[in-house]
Structure formats: structure tokens, C-alpha cells
Amino acid sequence: MKLTPYGAAQQVTGSCHLVEHDGYRLLLDCGMFQGRDEERNRAPFGFEPEAVDAVVVSHVHLDHIGRLPRLFREGCRAPVYCHPATAALLPLMLQDALGVMVGDYERGLRHGADAPEPWWDERDLERLQQHLVELPYYETAALGPFTVELKNAGHLPGSAFVELAAGGKLAVFSGDLGNQRKEVLADPEFPSRADLVVCEGTYGDRAHRPFQATLAELTEIMHATLKAHAKVLIPSFALERAQEILFHLRDLEERGRIPVAPVFLDSPLAIRVTRAYANLQEVFGMEVRQLFDNGTDPFATAALRCTESVEASKSINDFEGAATIIAGSGMLHGGRILHHLRRHLDDPHSAVIILGFQPPGSLGRALVDGARTVRFFGSDHEVRASVHTIGGFSGHADRDELLEWLEEQPRVALVHGDDEALQTLQQRLAERGQRALVARHGEPIEV
Numbered sequence: 001m002k003l004t005p006y007g008a009a010q011q012v013t014g015s016c017h018l019v020e021h022d023g024y025r026l027l028l029d030c031g032m033f034q035g036r037d038e039e040r041n042r043a044p045f046g047f048e049p050e051a052v053d054a055v056v057v058s059h060v061h062l063d064h065i066g067r068l069p070r071l072f073r074e075g076c077r078a079p080v081y082c083h084p085a086t087a088a089l090l091p092l093m094l095q096d097a098l099g100v101m102v103g104d105y106e107r108g109l110r111h112g113a114d115a116p117e118p119w120w121d122e123r124d125l126e127r128l129q130q131h132l133v134e135l136p137y138y139e140t141a142a143l144g145p146f147t148v149e150l151k152n153a154g155h156l157p158g159s160a161f162v163e164l165a166a167g168g169k170l171a172v173f174s175g176d177l178g179n180q181r182k183e184v185l186a187d188p189e190f191p192s193r194a195d196l197v198v199c200e201g202t203y204g205d206r207a208h209r210p211f212q213a214t215l216a217e218l219t220e221i222m223h224a225t226l227k228a229h230a231k232v233l234i235p236s237f238a239l240e241r242a243q244e245i246l247f248h249l250r251d252l253e254e255r256g257r258i259p260v261a262p263v264f265l266d267s268p269l270a271i272r273v274t275r276a277y278a279n280l281q282e283v284f285g286m287e288v289r290q291l292f293d294n295g296t297d298p299f300a301t302a303a304l305r306c307t308e309s310v311e312a313s314k315s316i317n318d319f320e321g322a323a324t325i326i327a328g329s330g331m332l333h334g335g336r337i338l339h340h341l342r343r344h345l346d347d348p349h350s351a352v353i354i355l356g357f358q359p360p361g362s363l364g365r366a367l368v369d370g371a372r373t374v375r376f377f378g379s380d381h382e383v384r385a386s387v388h389t390i391g392g393f394s395g396h397a398d399r400d401e402l403l404e405w406l407e408e409q410p411r412v413a414l415v416h417g418d419d420e421a422l423q424t425l426q427q428r429l430a431e432r433g434q435r436a437l438v439a440r441h442g443e444p445i446e447v
């Protein structure tokens with residue numbers, strides 16, 4: 001068995017790994033490159049798409065599924081195996097990604113820019129959907145010489161790590177592993193002892209803040225701001241993060257820890273994902289399943305308002321008094337959150353809560369770093385609202401959790417992280433006697 005990384009090797013995004021044995025070619029993920037690597041989405045895959053015999057998908061984040069439609073555009077006709085929850089959420093995520101690409105292209109044309117055309121279209125997505133094959137946790141699939149099993153990775157609804165056996169060898173692909181400290185999803189399971197584990201190392205060089213301290217800080221900010229009849233603005237990812245925030249706001253309201261006030265979920269994708277969650281109840285943690293069983297929507301605050309249309313989103317500006325606005329994008333590189341920032345950033349009573357990583361040079365990073373003036377929409381905007389960075393909501397396992405997950409594994413290949421994180425984790429593994437390497441793009445690894 002041989003594994004070759006074609007993405008997420010010494011970088012975070014673009015997860016894509018080709019596993020070969022006895023002439024059979026199995027692809028693990030086919031994700032989009034993001035950030036500074038975005039131009040690589042149009043580059044050759046490094047292998048022939050039509051020669052792929054099967055694809056196994058770990059979860060529906062775009063850096064793990066975003067190039068799948070292009071794979072089918074270029075000739076792949078292989079079955080795509082994934083958990084049923086992944087199969088349900090995948091079309092929502094890719095339809096939204098396509099909408100963003102088309103919108104960017106059309107805006108470029110309107111402004112006379114040399115706009116590149118989208119690199120896949122609706123027909124490619126339809127073809128991909130026709131090839132989806134649902135594979136629940138703990139059921140095995142025989143794919144050529146491989147036996148494949150998915151186990152719960154605790155990162156998203158339906159997220160999985162993959163155990164694949166062939167030729168008397170066992171390999172494990174982690175996908176993305178979840179943060180054990182959070183409540184919405186069940187904790188990641190532990191893998192079988194394998195000949196090789198290909199493991200993500202996103203936070204391989206740091207530990208997360210204790211989650212109870214994170215919730216305490218969120219509670220204090222929410223309480224003070226809403227009591228002042230002001231606005232709380234929360235830039236959020238549409239999948240998992242938005243729903244987790246709704247879960248905790250509902251709980252804090254019910255326990256009287258924060259005032260009950262309107263919560264505007266101002267993201268069409270987050271609204272569609274939240275509605276889909278009702279049909280995915282079996283993949284959540286025990287507390288969420290019990291709430292569903294008792295007739296309570298775990299992701300609905302007392303005064304939740306879903307603003308799907310542009311007109312409904314604009315009407316939020318007319319709302320007077322205390323409210324929470326959850327809107328995309330989570331990294332503030334576009335989306336409806338910018339319109340709400342333009343409206344409320346100069347209000348000293350309002351608060352902006354940053355929950356996720358903000359890349360250097362971005363608007364989000366400027367706010368995190370304490371800028372008193374920021375520029376977007378072609379204008380300068382004074383920052384008088386309070387800006388809070390709450391770092392404990394990461395959906396990824398941290399260094400200590402990764403080390404625990406890898407404890408019984410004799411040989412590890414590290415992917416899905418920047419150089420510093422991967423090298424730090426490699427060193428920690430080596431210190432306790434485990435063989436660990438940092439995978440490199442296009443360089444085969446023998447299992």
C-alpha cells in the first residue's frame with residue numbers, strides 16, 4: 001500500500017491523498033485550497049482523475065470536498081463514499097461555494113476586470129451527487145483490494161476518520177479531529193493500532209483555552225452588551241460554528257445567564273444547515289439528542305429570527321434595541337457581517353465577538369490587533385465598539401488531544417498544518433519513541 005499527498009502537505013488546506021495497492025487507486029478527500037494557496041485550485045491534480053477507482057470523503061468542509069466537482073469535470077466517474085450526514089450536507093456546501101464563485105466572476109465582469117471563470121459548474125455538481133454512496137459508521141465497504149471503515153471523528157456532523165486495510169496492512173486517515181471539550185458533538189473515537197496513521201496537525205503546537213473559561217467570557221460580554229440595549233455582532237462560519245453558538249445562547253437564556261433578546265441568524269447557508277440538523281440527530285452528543293427527544297430544538301433561541309433574503313437582512317438595520325447578529329463570513333473577508341459592521345462598528349455600546357482565526361493582513365486581524373480605524377467597502381470606519389477575541393471555540397483537536405489520539409501508533413505521517421505546527425508535533429512524537437514524518441506534496445509514503 002502506498003499513499004501520496006496531493007494537498008494539505010505542509011499546508012492546512014487542499015486535503016487530497018491518493019492510496020494505491022494492486023493497481024487500485026483510492027482517493028481520500030479532494031479539497032479546495034484556500035487563502036494564499038487559492039490559485040492552486042486550477043492547477044493539475046497530480047494524478048489522472050479518470051483513473052481514480054473510488055473516493056472516500058472524511059467531512060464536508062470545503063478544504064476537504066471543494067475540488068470534487070472539478071474531479072468529475074475532468075473525467076472521474078468513481079463512487080464517492082461518505083457518512084449519510086456528509087451526503088446530506090455536501091450539496092448545501094458546494095452549492096454555496098458555487099454561488100460565491102459565480103458572484104465573484106460576475107462582479108469582476110461588471111467592473112471590467114479580467115475575471116477568471118468558475119472552475120466547475122452545476123452540471124459537475126450534479127454528476128458528483130449521482131456518485132455519492134452512503135457509508136454509516138462501523139460498516140465496512142470492499143473497494144477493490146481495500147476494506148474501508150469510517151469511525152466518528154467528532155469534528156462535524158458525519159465527520160469520520162478512515163481505516164483502510166489492504167495487503168495485510170492497516171492505514172488510518174484522521175481527516176479532521178474534533179475538540180473533545182465541546183458539547184454539541186460526541187468526542188472523537190480512538191483508532192485501531194495501525195501500520196501508518198496519516199494525521200492532521202492543525203493545532204499541533206498549542207493547547208486550547210479551557211472551554212468553561214471560554215463560555216464564562218462569552219456570557220459576560222453577552223450579558224453586559226444586551227443589558228445596555230446594544231448589538232452583539234458575531235462573525236461565524238455557517239457550518240458547525242453558527243449552530244454551536246446558537247446552542248450555547250439558548251442554554252444561557254434558559255438558565256437566566258443572559259437576557260432574552262432577538263438573535264438574527266443572517267446567513268442563508270447557516271439557516272439551511274441548521275434546518276438540516278433536525279434530520280441528523282443521531283450524530284450529535286447525548287445532551288443534544290435528549291433535547292431533540294424532549295421536543296426542544298437545541299439550536300433555537302427564544303427569539304430566533306432567520307433572515308434568508310437580502311431584504312430581510314437589510315431590515316435588521318431598522319431594529320432598535322438589544323440583539324445578537326450572527327452572520328458570515330467567519331473570517332470577515334466578505335458576506336453580510338460587513339454590512340452590520342458598517343452600521344454598528346462606531347457604536348461604543350456594541351460588541352464584536354471574534355471566534356475564529358483571522359489571517360494576517362485581513363480586516364478581522366486588524367480588529368483583533370486593536371485598530372481604531374479599518375477600511376472596507378472603499379471607506380474608512382472608526383472602531384468604537386468593543387472587540388473581543390474568544391479562542392476556545394475551535395473545532396479541531398489541540399496538541400494534547402492529538403498526542404492522546406496517537407498514543408498507541410508506532411508510525412505517523414503529519415498533514416493539514418503549517419510547518420511550525422507539524423514540526424512541533426513531530427518532535428513531541430519522536431520524544432516518546434514514535435516514528436513521525438511531515439508529509440510532502442507528491443512524495444509517496446509506503447505503508
